[in-house]
Amino acid sequence: MRIEGTVTLDSHGEATATNAVDVLVMRQTIAPVLPAEDELPAGLDVDTLTETLRGHMELIVPEVETKALALHKEDIPRYCALACVSQANDKLRARAGQGAYGTLVFARKLARSLAALCDHYETLTSMPICLACDRTIHRRSESMPHDRVSNSGGAVTSHTHVVCANRAPYT
Structure with missing residues (x-):
């Protein structure tokens, strides 16, 4: 195919x-x-x-x-x-x-x-990938930043869909 x-x-x-x-x-x-x-x-x-x-x-x-x-x-x-x-x-x-x-x-x-x-x-x-639902955040989707600490000790800015932000717990 x-x-x-x-x-x-x-x-x-x-x-x-x-x-x-x-x-x-x-x-x-x-x-x-x-x-x-x-x-x-x-x-x-x-x-x-x-x-x-x-x-x-x-x-x-x-x-x-x-x-x-x-x-x-x-x-x-x-x-x-x-x-x-x-x-x-x-x-x-x-x-x-x-x-x-x-x-x-x-x-x-x-x-x-x-x-x-x-x-x-x-x-x-x-x-970017939504930290809560693990799906792609497309340009047309509303998202928000979520800062977290990376394994290497630095800060990493991840994103979540706005609708996912309060729905699912994430680390």
């Missing part, structure tokens, strides 16, 4: 190409497969799901790789993203095991890899 980009007009009426990476759609595809301890929804065709996950990965891998390669050679996000791309390419070359269980295990491996690629894509494109 290969999804092509689209051409849109910017505010000046000039054509701009946009890629078809839609992290929200990709995460919605992942949702029924993960977490592994949950059962899959009835009627879910694992073979179709696997092909959809593959298609999403084929689309996002070159985007993550291109954005990572644009960073300085010593940049840690570059290193991590390229390692994820390498692992994703390995999974794209792999095939599912025998039987329904083998197919399900393989789909979950693809889903975890796609989730990591989505995380790297969002990091590399500076798309």
Whole structure:
């Protein structure tokens, strides 16, 4: 499955190409497969799901790789993203095991890899993630900053959707 980009007009009426990476759609595809301890929804065709996950990965891998390669050679996000791309390419070359269980295990491996690629894509494109609901905060969404202390001891400014700010506890 290969999804092509689209051409849109910017505010000046000039054509701009946009890629078809839609992290929200990709995460919605992942949702029924993960977490592994949950059962899959009835009627879910694992073979179709696997092909959809593959298609999403084929689309996002070159985007993550291109954005990572644009960073300085010593940049840690570059290193991590390229390692994820390498692992994703390995999974794209792999095939599912025998039987329904083998197919399900393989789909979950693809889903975890796609989730990591989505995380790297969002990091590399500076798309903020809501600290409360773990979804992308799109430009059209109302959000608010939330300062917290990072593991490395520095302050990190994260964001939450305004509607999520009082709904869910977060750390």
